Amino acid sequence: MLEIKNLHVKLEDEDKQILKGVDLTVPAGEVHAIMGPNGSGKSTLSYVLSGRDGYEVTGGEATLDGESLLEMEPEERAAAGLFLAFQYPVEIPGVGNMTFLRTAVNAQRKARGEEELSSADFLKLIRQKAATLKIDSEMLKRAVNVGFSGGEKKRNEILQMAMLEPRMCILDETDSGLDVDAMRLVAEGVNALRSPDRSFLVITHYQRLLDHIRPDVVHIMADGRIVRTGGPELALEVEQNGYGDLLAEVG
Amino acid sequence: MMADTAVLAAQVPTVEGKARPGDAALAARLDALDLPRGGFTRAAREDAAQRLEAMGLPGARDEYWRYTDPAPFNAARPQPVELAVDETTLFTGIDRLNLVFVDGRFDAEASDALAAEGVQVESLAAADAGADHWAAGLYGRLETAGQVPVKRPFAALNTLVAAEGVLIRVTGKVERPVHITYRRSAADADVHLHHLVQLEEGAELTLLETGSIGARSNVVIEADLGRGARFHHISAKRANDPKLGLGHIFARVAAEALFKSFTLSVNGSMMRNEAVIDIAGDDAVAHIAAAVLGDGDIGRFHHDDTVFVTHAAERCESRQVFKKVLKNGAEGIFQGKILVKPGAQKTDGYQISQGLLLDEGSQFLAKPELEIYADDVKCSHGSTTGALDETALFYLRSRGVPKERAIVLLVLSFLADALDEIEDQRLRDDILGRLEDWLTARAGNPGKASPGKA
Ligand SMILES: Nc1ncnc2c1ncn2[C@@H]1O[C@H](COP(=O)(O)OP(=O)(O)OP(=O)(O)O)[C@@H](O)[C@H]1O
Ligand SMILES: [Mg+2]
Numbered sequence: 001m002l003e004i005k006n007l008h009v010k011l012e013d014e015d016k017q018i019l020k021g022v023d024l025t026v027p028a029g030e031v032h033a034i035m036g037p038n039g040s041g042k043s044t045l046s047y048v049l050s051g052r053d054g055y056e057v058t059g060g061e062a063t064l065d066g067e068s069l070l071e072m073e074p075e076e077r078a079a080a081g082l083f084l085a086f087q088y089p090v091e092i093p094g095v096g097n098m099t100f101l102r103t104a105v106n107a108q109r110k111a112r113g114e115e116e117l118s119s120a121d122f123l124k125l126i127r128q129k130a131a132t133l134k135i136d137s138e139m140l141k142r143a144v145n146v147g148f149s150g151g152e153k154k155r156n157e158i159l160q161m162a163m164l165e166p167r168m169c170i171l172d173e174t175d176s177g178l179d180v181d182a183m184r185l186v187a188e189g190v191n192a193l194r195s196p197d198r199s200f201l202v203i204t205h206y207q208r209l210l211d212h213i214r215p216d217v218v219h220i221m222a223d224g225r226i227v228r229t230g231g232p233e234l235a236l237e238v239e240q241n242g243y244g245d246l247l248a249e250v251g
Numbered sequence: 252m253m254a255d256t257a258v259l260a261a262q263v264p265t266v267e268g269k270a271r272p273g274d275a276a277l278a279a280r281l282d283a284l285d286l287p288r289g290g291f292t293r294a295a296r297e298d299a300a301q302r303l304e305a306m307g308l309p310g311a312r313d314e315y316w317r318y319t320d321p322a323p324f325n326a327a328r329p330q331p332v333e334l335a336v337d338e339t340t341l342f343t344g345i346d347r348l349n350l351v352f353v354d355g356r357f358d359a360e361a362s363d364a365l366a367a368e369g370v371q372v373e374s375l376a377a378a379d380a381g382a383d384h385w386a387a388g389l390y391g392r393l394e395t396a397g398q399v400p401v402k403r404p405f406a407a408l409n410t411l412v413a414a415e416g417v418l419i420r421v422t423g424k425v426e427r428p429v430h431i432t433y434r435r436s437a438a439d440a441d442v443h444l445h446h447l448v449q450l451e452e453g454a455e456l457t458l459l460e461t462g463s464i465g466a467r468s469n470v471v472i473e474a475d476l477g478r479g480a481r482f483h484h485i486s487a488k489r490a491n492d493p494k495l496g497l498g499h500i501f502a503r504v505a506a507e508a509l510f511k512s513f514t515l516s517v518n519g520s521m522m523r524n525e526a527v528i529d530i531a532g533d534d535a536v537a538h539i540a541a542a543v544l545g546d547g548d549i550g551r552f553h554h555d556d557t558v559f560v561t562h563a564a565e566r567c568e569s570r571q572v573f574k575k576v577l578k579n580g581a582e583g584i585f586q587g588k589i590l591v592k593p594g595a596q597k598t599d600g601y602q603i604s605q606g607l608l609l610d611e612g613s614q615f616l617a618k619p620e621l622e623i624y625a626d627d628v629k630c631s632h633g634s635t636t637g638a639l640d641e642t643a644l645f646y647l648r649s650r651g652v653p654k655e656r657a658i659v660l661l662v663l664s665f666l667a668d669a670l671d672e673i674e675d676q677r678l679r680d681d682i683l684g685r686l687e688d689w690l691t692a693r694a695g696n697p698g699k700a701s702p703g704k705a
Contacts (some may be wrong), residue, residue: 050649053641078651090646094664100647103660108651143664160650 001065001199002026002049002168008059009041009048009224018044020224021060026168026217029196033210034203035235036221037243042203043087045221046170050084051077064168078104079111083166085157087173087203092144097156100144101126101163108164129162133189150177158189169193170201175209187212207239222247273307276325280308280408283327284441287414291384292375295391299410302395306404315401318584318616319523319555323495324405329467331438332493332520341461341487341685345677347430348372354435355415355442355465369423370456375416375445386418386447393473393501397527401559406499406525409471413445416471421454421480428678433462433488440465446472450480450508457675458482463489464496472500476508478532483511485678490517490689493550498524506532506564513673514541515682516554517689523555530595533564540572540672544662544689545581547613552581556604559588562595562628571602574669576662578609588620591628600630607665608638609658659690 009019051074106116220228309321351361357374365372391410442465545552575583585604606615617634647657673679
């Protein structure tokens with residue numbers, strides 16, 4: 001599904017190399033986790049994959065189902081099935097959550113040559129999905145993320161994911177700032193979406209989320225590279241010993 | 252129009268001694284116009300002639316005209332401008348009393364009957380044939396008061412030369428808005444209109460203005476709000492009309508009354524709107540807002556809002572909300588003042604002006620001013636100029652919203668505070684819909700409405 005080969009990325013305006021040869025493959029139906037110290041480049045990887053400005057790819061490639069992602073506009077990547085749950089969801093005053101989601105859902109359907117959802121169908125769908133994430137309808141009426149608590153913003157990201165039904169979901173620290181119950185809701189939201197033709201890349205610092213979302217593979221990122229890849233036990237190792245030993249091992 | 256130059260022209264710029272540089276321009280300006288004789292307005296017109304003579308036309312060095320060149324408004328005649336398709340669909344789905352003006356002349360045939368409950372509506376030209384009228388005490392009165400401390404020569408000029416306008420006297424709570432629809436048939440029409448609105452105690456009215464007034468227009472509204480009256484004014488002139496426009500709204504707001512004015516401007520070439528609001532009675536409210544979209548690509552775009560709010564009573568609230576979206580070399584200006592007079596305690600004054608620059612060639616200039624002579628007041632003002640929020644744009648696009656559509660959403664989001672000043676939801680939705688159509692069309696979506704509406 002997602003294939004990243006030897007990806008090198010620097011900042012556009014600065015002479016600063018952030019990704020220094022990332023290799024990563026996420027097959028269809030699998031859940032992969034990325035852990036790694038602060039500043040190692042995890043968010044940068046997620047932004048570059050989804051097409052944010054400000055970065056320059058200096059080498060390597062990234063494909064989704066064999067199609068090169070890096071030349072596409074962000075909206076094209078979304079239509080191709082890529083989704084990023086932001087580490088810091090953005091507040092957009094004056095744009096209603098509903099309007100935003102409906103515009104997004106229908107734009108993607110249109111881009112894929114599918115029929116747009118009617119207002120009634122859209123409403124039914126969003127009410128149902130919001131209910132499972134315990135997002136009340138009052139929150140849906142508000143402007144996008146404005147006045148939402150940290151945890152509400154993260155749940156709103158998962159709601160968007162549930163509505164858009166992407167095939168490749170990248171979650172950037174969706175667990176940080178969540179209380180125990182919210183974490184369970186988010187994990188259930190993710191698990192409900194798991195299917196043989198949908199993959200997840202879950203960026204996290206904590207083992208806790210991975211208790212709920214059982215990853216197939218865990219990667220450790222350090223200084224712009226994937227330095228270790230293993231099973232769920234790798235996350236436990238990080239939880240217990242920190243990164244010191246792991247990084248010392250790889251040198 | 253009746254011309255009686257003999258009476259008035261004699262009083263115009265022949266100041267004894269040395270002539271001022273602008274005198275010849277003012278003489279030429281008046282020469283090009285028909286000066287109405289005036290019935291009940293006659294004395295007011297004579298006074299206006301004297302005021303104008305004393306003030307002269309504004310010069311480029313005039314502090315109040317620092318950001319806007321008055322030359323096109325000083326010129327004796329406007330440049331002819333092409334006639335855009337006359338199509339006004341804004342507010343047409345709403346039950347209203349429609350008054351049509353063509354090139355500044357009232358068109359009774361095209362208008363609704365001037366009869367409605369709780370409100371008296373007349374054309375100024377028709378009423379001004381007679382010597383007695385309820386409006387005799389109002390015509391030019393608020394304009395005169397508004398000349399201090401800042402002079403507004405074009406408003407005095409308007410009082411002097413405007414032959415037409417609407418006279419509205421409201422005695423009850425009027426549900427049906429009065430809608431003034433402007434149309435243009437001549438390429439070089441130089442139009443002066445003077446509207447009067449008198450709201451008696453507890454009266455309510457919504458006044459709408461749409462359409463295209465003239466190649467050059469000078470419109471004055473004097474609105475006198477009695478105790479507890481409520482007045483809503485919404486102006487949305489035709490988009491993409493390459494006109495020169497000058498507007499003044501003078502309002503006097505009595506105790507417990509509410510005044511709200513909202514203006515939408517979409518392109519055009521050069522506009523200056525002045526609002527002079529005198530909050531005269533306790534516990535009154537005055538809000539004035541504008542949403543402006545300017546694209547220098549369609550033609551020169553320069554839009555100036557100049558606002559002067561005076562608090563002269565206790566516990567009053569004023570709000571100024573001005574938002575301008577500018578691109579392709581468009582210029583947006585805001586000069587806004589809040590004056591709190593001695594004794595106007597517990598004043599709550601607020602002012603925000605913001606420019607959203609869609610490219611680097613455009614500019615937004617703001618000159619906010621607070622002058623406060625009371626000690627127990629809450630006044631704040633803010634002004635920002637910025638580009639589109641790149642992070643928000645990326646967030647929307649990452650959800651699959653195409654870039655053009657995402658920009659439309661962000662522009663609407665930027666304008667939201669100004670649009671929220673329109674209380675009536677039908678009117679707000681109508682404006683919002685038109686704005687969205689226009690933005691979408693400009694974003695290059697050929698499937699949407701042509702940019703020529705409203
Ligand atoms: N736009 C930018 N300008 C300057 N530095 C940047 C920018 N984007 C990323 N960086 C730098 O690149 C490095 C990687 O940042 P990134 O946000 O990808 O780390 P991360 O692994 O997500 O960290 P965290 O775990 O704290 O979220 C950091 O040193 C960061 O300061
Ligand atoms: Mg990060």
